[in-house]
Amino acid sequence: MIVVTTPTGQIGGQLIRRLLDQGRKVRVIARDASRLDDSVRERVETVVGPHDDPAVLDEALPGAEALFWLVPPNPRAPSAQAHYLRFARAAAAAVARHDIGHVVGVSSAGHGWPDPAGVLSAAFAMDAVLSRSGAAYRALSMPYYMENLLRQLDTICEQGAFYLTWAGDLPLATIATKDIAGVAAGLLTDLSWTGQENTPVFGPDRLTPDGMAEVIGQELGRPVAYRRMGMDGYVSLLRSQGAGDQAIQDLTEAFAAQDHGIYDEDWASADPTPTDFRTWCREVLKPAADARTP
Numbered sequence: 001m002i003v004v005t006t007p008t009g010q011i012g013g014q015l016i017r018r019l020l021d022q023g024r025k026v027r028v029i030a031r032d033a034s035r036l037d038d039s040v041r042e043r044v045e046t047v048v049g050p051h052d053d054p055a056v057l058d059e060a061l062p063g064a065e066a067l068f069w070l071v072p073p074n075p076r077a078p079s080a081q082a083h084y085l086r087f088a089r090a091a092a093a094a095v096a097r098h099d100i101g102h103v104v105g106v107s108s109a110g111h112g113w114p115d116p117a118g119v120l121s122a123a124f125a126m127d128a129v130l131s132r133s134g135a136a137y138r139a140l141s142m143p144y145y146m147e148n149l150l151r152q153l154d155t156i157c158e159q160g161a162f163y164l165t166w167a168g169d170l171p172l173a174t175i176a177t178k179d180i181a182g183v184a185a186g187l188l189t190d191l192s193w194t195g196q197e198n199t200p201v202f203g204p205d206r207l208t209p210d211g212m213a214e215v216i217g218q219e220l221g222r223p224v225a226y227r228r229m230g231m232d233g234y235v236s237l238l239r240s241q242g243a244g245d246q247a248i249q250d251l252t253e254a255f256a257a258q259d260h261g262i263y264d265e266d267w268a269s270a271d272p273t274p275t276d277f278r279t280w281c282r283e284v285l286k287p288a289a290d291a292r293t294p
């Protein structure tokens, strides 16, 4: 039995399909079972509730050989550390109570970075807690998700532009969530690994934002430009959305660390995953753009 958190999320949803396709028994923890796809709901055991609740974990973990663990993103959390650690401590205690042998967690690339890195440091703090749970642990260590660009689909389609804080001419490491699910499925279906390690999961190419704009334009068949947003503009945007000082620091520290190369060491040692940026544009971005066109 493999227990999967966030089954309605981008990674969790794709992971479950892979596990079910391989004939694995899956138990999911979902806040709202009605949000599961019908085809999934019929084929999995479901425990309903949030996965930072010890009682929910006590219902989900008995008899499990492995756990897929993901802390839900919460950009409005007053403190990223507190958010990650609340989930991580609940998980580590439950893993120990139920003697779970293997845990695969969704983390970030850049372990060992010497400076504070906001939300990325919060993920590393989660890994430290889970590494002490008694289970073998793999921290999937990723850079920027290609799917983040889907949040800018309207802007891309209507203004022919997308915005990030990166320099347009610096390579940006990325990963398709499909490939994260693939690596997680591989680890969860072959439990021969031991110990606690970080597993860097990176896509095969590392385009600059300007290069990404060119590929997006070619795949969508319309010109698309990259526009760099200054950090001051980004902070103003966050404030206008109601973010507090700590939440702003958590995000700006992370972006500054990314600008200064926090992903570089993991990028150099990662086994590249299959999906390059152009393939992702063809398989995910273009269909999403077509679906929004009346």
Ligand SMILES: NC(=O)c1ccc[n+]([C@@H]2O[C@H](COP(=O)([O-])OP(=O)(O)OC[C@H]3O[C@@H](n4cnc5c(N)ncnc54)[C@H](OP(=O)(O)O)[C@@H]3O)[C@@H](O)[C@H]2O)c1
Pocket (backbone or CB within 6 Å): 005, 006, 007, 008, 009, 010, 011, 012, 030, 031, 032, 035, 049, 050, 051, 052, 070, 071, 072, 073, 106, 107, 108, 109, 123, 142, 143, 144, 145, 148, 177
């Ligand atoms: N985006 C990036 O570039 C990047 C890079 C590195 C690491 N990461 C990490 O990747 C993870 C995000 O993965 P993803 O994209 O697959 O997530 P996602 O698609 O945003 O899915 C979030 C999931 O969390 C569930 N959820 C939301 N709030 C919850 C709560 N309070 N309690 C319990 N469940 C809750 C949602 O379920 P319902 O709403 O259906 O209940 C959904 O299943 C985060 O941990 C993030 O830090 C992201």
